[in-house]
Amino acid sequence: MKLLDIGTVSDRSGLPPSTLRYYEEIGLIRSVGRHGLRRQYDTPVVTQLALISLGKMAGFSLDDIRAMFARDGTPQLPRAELHLRADALDAQIRGLTRLRDALRHVADCPAETHMDCPKFRRLMDFAARASGRRGR
Secondary structure (H helix, E strand, O other): OOEEEHHHHHHHHOOOHHHHHHHHHOOOOOOOEEEOOEEEEEOOHHHHHHHHHHHHHOOOOHHHHHOOEOOOOOEOOOHHHHHHHHHHHHHHHHHHHHHHHHHHHHHHOOOOOHHHOHHHHHHHHHHHHHHHHHOO
16 A cells, blocks of 8 residues: 655645644544654545545534544444534525625615615614524
């Protein structure tokens, strides 16, 4: 099997060597040896790093992501948790879409002032309620 040194893995993954060392330190990835002072990795580590990046983009913590890999690094993805995360993203997308549409309306609203715009007033009420829920 061909081994990749830390610089090559860094280039292929887009992650700095310091992140690779950190991921190794916390058990997300494993090096298989060293060539001089440079860590060496099996080629599947690049795929594993892509899955880690995808998990981070989906909002999973590094601890959550670590639990998604077997000891040998093969993915063991929790399908039910992935469905829940996808549902949460759908809700966030719907909320952000409503916010975007409201902001576009307010930007183009023909009312003399923003405070005269009913949609802007509803947006302000929504923001006040949302802020109150986060403060609890």
